[in-house]
Amino acid sequence: MLSPDDVFAAAQDEIAYAYERMPFFRRHMEDAGVRPGDIGRPGDLPRIPPTDKTWYRKGFPGGVLTEGVTLSDPRLRHLSSSGTADERLLTVEWNALWVKRCLDACKVHPGIRRGLRAERHCYYIPASCAEASCAGPAAHAPHANPESAQDRGASASAAHAPHANPESAQDRGASASAAHAPHANPESAQDRGASAPADAGRPRPVAGGLMLPAFHDLLATDERMVDESLRALERFRPSLYMVSPAHLAFLARRMSERGFHPPAAPILATYSLCGILARRQILAAFPAETAFSEVVGMSELGFLAAECPRGGLHLNSEAFLCELRTGGRAAEPGELAELVVTTIDGGCSPHVRYRTGDAYRLVAKPCPCGHGSPLVRMEGRIRNLLMRKGRAVLTPRELDETVGDCDWLRLYKMEQTGEEAFSFSYIPAEGRADRAPELAQRLKERLGTDVRLSLRSVEYLPAARSGKFMECESRVAAEGLRL
Ligand SMILES: [Zn+2]
Numbered sequence: 001m002l003s004p005d006d007v008f009a010a011a012q013d014e015i016a017y018a019y020e021r022m023p024f025f026r027r028h029m030e031d032a033g034v035r036p037g038d039i040g041r042p043g044d045l046p047r048i049p050p051t052d053k054t055w056y057r058k059g060f061p062g063g064v065l066t067e068g069v070t071l072s073d074p075r076l077r078h079l080s081s082s083g084t085a086d087e088r089l090l091t092v093e094w095n096a097l098w099v100k101r102c103l104d105a106c107k108v109h110p111g112i113r114r115g116l117r118a119e120r121h122c123y124y125i126p127a128s129c130a131e132a133s134c135a136g137p138a139a140h141a142p143h144a145n146p147e148s149a150q151d152r153g154a155s156a157s158a159a160h161a162p163h164a165n166p167e168s169a170q171d172r173g174a175s176a177s178a179a180h181a182p183h184a185n186p187e188s189a190q191d192r193g194a195s196a197p198a199d200a201g202r203p204r205p206v207a208g209g210l211m212l213p214a215f216h217d218l219l220a221t222d223e224r225m226v227d228e229s230l231r232a233l234e235r236f237r238p239s240l241y242m243v244s245p246a247h248l249a250f251l252a253r254r255m256s257e258r259g260f261h262p263p264a265a266p267i268l269a270t271y272s273l274c275g276i277l278a279r280r281q282i283l284a285a286f287p288a289e290t291a292f293s294e295v296v297g298m299s300e301l302g303f304l305a306a307e308c309p310r311g312g313l314h315l316n317s318e319a320f321l322c323e324l325r326t327g328g329r330a331a332e333p334g335e336l337a338e339l340v341v342t343t344i345d346g347g348c349s350p351h352v353r354y355r356t357g358d359a360y361r362l363v364a365k366p367c368p369c370g371h372g373s374p375l376v377r378m379e380g381r382i383r384n385l386l387m388r389k390g391r392a393v394l395t396p397r398e399l400d401e402t403v404g405d406c407d408w409l410r411l412y413k414m415e416q417t418g419e420e421a422f423s424f425s426y427i428p429a430e431g432r433a434d435r436a437p438e439l440a441q442r443l444k445e446r447l448g449t450d451v452r453l454s455l456r457s458v459e460y461l462p463a464a465r466s467g468k469f470m471e472c473e474s475r476v477a478a479e480g481l482r483l
Pocket residue numbers: 108308309310311312313314367368369370371
């Protein structure tokens with residue numbers, strides 16, 4: 001493992017390299033009146049104003065690639081963040097570097113890392129991620145050129161999974177019917193599925209593995225797709241499940257209902273926070289002792305943090321210089337802070353002091369696993385924080401802990417709809433007594449007894465526009481909010 005001094009020295013090199021070779025970054029430094037030689041110790045880093053995805057979106061490609069790199073270089077990996085088409089961020093990086101970052105993050109969990117290296121990955125992820133070819137770090141087959149890569153992804157989706165396009169008519173139909181016609185079975189939506197063509201949504205081979213189909217609106221995924229996914233899974237026998245936790249929890253509930261025993265393999269849960277309920281539902285469907293690791297990744301960077309077998313989340317300090325910032329300074333242990341990262345591997349699109357938009361807390365004590373990389377708690381996206389009077393009162397992770405492992409809940413979604421207004425919708429588990437009043441009490445203890453909090457039992461919950469399923473969303477915490 002690199003020492004903090006080694007990491008800082010590598011970051012100094014990266015800053016000098018980006019200054020020399022990346023036009024947008026040179027201008028960024030000049031605007032701030034700072035030169036690479038001014039960054040002589042870690043305390044000097046804040047002299048470089050942070051960058052963010054808006055900065056990269058504006059500069060792509062010419063401004064944010066190092067000079068001399070062409071988009072058609074076959075060694076490049078083309079990445080697109082999940083989200084709806086107008087919010088997507090396009091990035092390229094050397095495929096080998098991007099894969100190495102992912103493998104480095106997983107050094108804290110040897111079982112997961114082995115599964116990752118074996119490249120028989122089963123993907124079950126939001127349709128927009130699948131469509132965007134950001135599936136995962138399969139090491140081989142970087143795309144020959146951006147046009148064909150995007151085309152291949154798009155045409156594969158178009159041929160086999162018309163639902164995958166968030167703008168598609170099927171999807172709009174699905175959400176419309178979701179809004180107006182809740183289903184008897186809370187999660188099945190056969191009537192909606194019936195409108196899709198007969199060959200829609202088949203499991204399909206992708207580089208490094210198998211992609212299981214899901215509707216853009218996860219809970220609308222029909223029973224036929226589930227059946228086909230389970231059959232494909234039995235034949236495929238993955239080395240690793242690379243999944244969104246909400247997606248695999250959905251499939252795991254179906255497995256448990258059918259008495260289906262999935263092939264054993266480690267589970268890497270990423271794309272969104274893994275809540276307590278989802279984790280329990282997943283592990284209940286898989287063999288005992290299944291390795292499970294929550295991994296935080298960003299399509300433009302690779303994996304930033306991974307959970308070790310002892311349940312500690314470790315920052316990927318092998319591949320990034322990581323800063324936790326709050327109030328314009330370095331955060332103390334326990335403080336809510338944004339992760340800001342600097343790449344240190346001389347890639348073709350260096351990221352210097354890049355704001356991840358994710359909230360963390362540094363954990364002061366060492367992890368019992370013995371790995372030396374910094375231990376953190378991932379609290380969720382900053383834009384999903386529940387806020388009052390400009391302060392975060394509950395993070396998505398804290399909300400999840402406050403809800404806890406309620407056996408009477410199948411799935412839930414909290415939305416902050418106004419300064420003082422919170423709406424908690426849940427799909428109850430069958431055959432369990434509803435204990436919503438107790439939960440309301442717990443939530444109010446955290447949010448404040450004066451808030452307007454409504455709890456309602458529903459038969460259906462929609463996915464976010466990006467296709468991810470978010471348990472906690474806020475209309476109050478704005479995009480770009482700083483901690
Ligand atoms: Zn650990």
